[in-house]
Amino acid sequence: MIVDYHLHLRSEGQHVSHKVETVERWVEAASKRGVAEIVFTEHAYYFFEMRTLLTVPYQIDHCHVSIGPYVEALLEAKSRGLPVKLGLELDYYPGREDEIRELLARHPWDFVLGSIHYLDGLGIDVEPSLVGSVGAKEGYRRYFEALGHAAASGLFDALAHPDLVKFLGGVMDWDREAFVGELGSVCLEVSSAGLRKPHGRLYPEPDLLAAAREAGVGITLASDAHEPDDVGRDLEHAVEHARAAGYETVTLFEARRGRQEPLG
Ligand SMILES: [Zn+2]
Ligand SMILES: [Zn+2]
Numbered sequence: 001m002i003v004d005y006h007l008h009l010r011s012e013g014q015h016v017s018h019k020v021e022t023v024e025r026w027v028e029a030a031s032k033r034g035v036a037e038i039v040f041t042e043h044a045y046y047f048f049e050m051r052t053l054l055t056v057p058y059q060i061d062h063c064h065v066s067i068g069p070y071v072e073a074l075l076e077a078k079s080r081g082l083p084v085k086l087g088l089e090l091d092y093y094p095g096r097e098d099e100i101r102e103l104l105a106r107h108p109w110d111f112v113l114g115s116i117h118y119l120d121g122l123g124i125d126v127e128p129s130l131v132g133s134v135g136a137k138e139g140y141r142r143y144f145e146a147l148g149h150a151a152a153s154g155l156f157d158a159l160a161h162p163d164l165v166k167f168l169g170g171v172m173d174w175d176r177e178a179f180v181g182e183l184g185s186v187c188l189e190v191s192s193a194g195l196r197k198p199h200g201r202l203y204p205e206p207d208l209l210a211a212a213r214e215a216g217v218g219i220t221l222a223s224d225a226h227e228p229d230d231v232g233r234d235l236e237h238a239v240e241h242a243r244a245a246g247y248e249t250v251t252l253f254e255a256r257r258g259r260q261e262p263l264g
Pocket of ligand 1: 089115117160161
């Protein structure tokens with residue numbers, strides 16, 4: 001089975017469009033690509049309701065819509081029997097776990113995807129960056145330490161673009177086994193989005209994925225599409241990547257409970 005568990009509900013041109021008609025366009029595009037189920041994971045920082053969590057200017061600048069229409073459009077699409085799920089891409093804000101839990105409890109999420117785009121106010125894939133400030137080796141250490149804490153927080157079902165730090169830090173050697181040992185039941189996302197970035201690499205690197213497989217960690221599949229044309233894009237490469245690491249199943253979620261389905 002091919003599924004896409006990381007999508008931002010926008011119309012063509014990446015305009016925010018939290019409407020059931022837009023969901024229908026994505027469903028059509030997904031079905032043309034052979035994608036059986038799609039999960040929208042809009043950025044939590046877009047929503048007024050999450051405003052109290054935000055400290056980074058970029059995220060505050062993008063906090064401009066209410067969460068209601070997003071949730072309602074997806075619940076309406078689900079009630080019509082469309083193969084969609086209600087998800088959220090939520091940054092990990094260390095120390096704010098209780099507030100986040102309370103905000104999450106307000107809506108019937110199927111899937112919550114954890115991300116780290118900023119750490120200590122510095123970007124992971126944008127400048128001014130963590131890596132630029134402390135170097136690649138220390139940047140990797142801090143990034144994966146925080147991602148381990150995100151997994152342990154119990155807030156997330158999967159971790160998005162797990163080795164995003166390579167965006168500016170490059171590919172390097174680090175202690176993957178210790179990291180995957182902390183993941184427990186939290187999945188790692190296998191994402192084709194990196195193929196569309198300057199580094200041109202899938203997330204995560206093969207050695208991290210193999211270590212995760214060895215530790216019994218599940219995976220989700222993702223394109224991180226921001227417009228309907230990109231839904232399911234390059235997922236055949238993500239499936240191949242997962243198979244090469246030894247994976248035979250992919251994790252699907254409903255009401256935040258995971259189950260395994262054959263991969264590809
Ligand atoms: Zn992201
Ligand atoms: Zn995303």
